[in-house]
Amino acid sequence: MKKKLLIALLPVLCYKVSAFDLAFAYQEALTYNADYLKTIASNDAGQEQKNIAMAKLLPQINATGTLSENYFNQSGNYALYNQGLVSASLTQVVFDFSKFSSYSKGKYAGMVTELQLENAKQQLLVTVSQAYFDVLYAKDTLTAIQKTKEALEKQMNQAKRAFEVGSVTIADVNDAQAGYDSSAAQEIQATNELINKKNIFRNLTGLDPEKIQPIKDSINLESPKPANADSWSVMAESGNLNVRVADKQVAMADEDVNIAISGHLPTVNVVGNYQYQGTGNLDSSTLNTSNDGSNVPGTPLSSYSVGGVGAQLNVPVYQGGGVNAQVRQARANLVAAKQQMVSVERQTDQNTRNTFWQVQNGVSIVKAQQTALKSAKTKLDSDQLGYQVGVRNSVDLVNSQKNYYQTFQTYQQSRYQYLMARVQLRYLSGSINPDFVKQINQNIKN
Structure with a gap:
């Protein structure tokens, strides 16, 4: 019965598929x-x-990392050392x-x-x-x-x-x-x-x-x-x-x-920055390694970090017309x-x-x-x-x-x-x- 019904409907189905409006x-x-x-x-x-x-x-955040090989020479004494540096900056628009x-x-x-x-x-x-x-x-x-x-x-x-x-x-x-x-x-x-x-x-x-x-x-x-x-x-x-x-x-x-x-018009931004310098590692040196200065603040081998935050005002004065x-x-x-x-x-x-x-x-x-x-x-x-x-x-x-x-x-x-x-x-x-x-x-x- 189902087979007969399918055969009967086949021309109609084919027509529906073939013709369109x-x-x-x-x-x-x-x-x-x-x-x-x-x-x-x-x-x-x-x-x-x-x-x-x-x-x-929105806030603009950038970060950089550097590993450098450095050379230091003072009064005939030298040092080769590697040292890492990481820095980050932030800028946020207040008025632009x-x-x-x-x-x-x-x-x-x-x-x-x-x-x-x-x-x-x-x-x-x-x-x-x-x-x-x-x-x-x-x-x-x-x-x-x-x-x-x-x-x-x-x-x-x-x-x-x-x-x-x-x-x-x-x-x-x-x-x-x-x-x-x-x-x-x-x-x-x-x-x-x-x-x-x-x-x-x-x-x-x-x-x-x-x-x-x-x-x-x-x-x-x-x-x-x-x-x-x-x-x-x-x-x-x-x-x-x-x-x-x-x-x-x-x-x-x-x-x-x-x-x-x-x-x-002027623009106003909030800016912030942070920088960290890691402790230097000596590769070769003529310095007294028992006192290489790595623990003395301010020396090239010492580690330190600095940061700051503030407001930045930019006032355009003249751009040639x-x-x-x-x-x-x-x-x-x-x-x-x-x-x-x-x-x-x-x-x-x-x-x-x-x-x-x-x-x-x-x-x-x-x-x-x-x-x-x-x-x-x-x-x-x-x-x-x-x-x-x-x-x-x-x-x-x-x-x-x-x-x-x-x-x-x-x-x-x-x-x-x-x-x-x-x-x-x-x-x-x-x-x-x-x-x-x-x-x-x-x-x-x-």
Whole structure:
């Protein structure tokens, strides 16, 4: 019984494995796409900026150890001896405006890379969706051209037969031949375009584009909610990831101004040091070894330790005008960053409003194209019947077929453009999430 059930389910299982939808393609791209994986690594690197800056605010401790062979000579008496030396130093920042500002800048840098990573993740959905629908549209275009070519081939053959019996002129044959040849050239171009779109999709996801599932015959046509462009513009103003990145980059440029200004400010550090010199060991000597001085403080062979702690104040007086130049440079960069943010905001507002209307009007466009397709199909059916009873000729029938497939191609294009506009609108507002991916994927055949 189990074996029979497995055999019965095998075609279904193979189909599920072989064919995939948009959601699956997107998930695969998240683990395959090199550009996105590079952004993940860049974010990991960026998160270390604040740690690097914080390290400069924490105690700096250094220790060294030395073992040296020394030579001593006084009044003809000499000594060769080895001696160890250990030293340690400590520095702790009390006030250093540059280091404090660098730490703040490091935190903003970490925020920027996090936002860039999220932006790359959402942008990847836009890119994969476009590539997915481009493959489907290229297939539809090739199908429409092939169907048209078949109709033109029939017309050409009929014209040749009619010419043989003398019912049409050679001009009619040449017209039919030219139409067929043109469609054959278009088929080659459409085939190349399909190959190109498939390669783009494969490069993005690592998946076989031959197994892409088409969209449903009837997709969900939803108008944007909220239903006005101003609301979406406000959402994009605060949610668009490119705007948020630009805002943090302005904050980083502001910290660069503080870092430059700190060149005029004093710094205060707590410093401490400790040094221990070990007792020397004689290797050879002409001295009286019973009184080599190793136990007499201050002699080269004696051991001793010294240490100290204190505050270190550093006051910059004049650096040749370099600090002033750095301040002017940082302030100019801050102005540039602010203007860049204004540019990003305006471009985002423009794109958001345009995309809103693409979705809003896209509903009506798809419905209108659907009606046009039904009309074209009705006309094609009528012309086919008229051709059979002799009230329509082959030219009328071919023109009707060409019109139907061109309308089919335009109808399919309007549906892909509508779905892409929905994805783009959510991306511009920074509101792409797993639930939205599921909503779009509901329009793909299972």
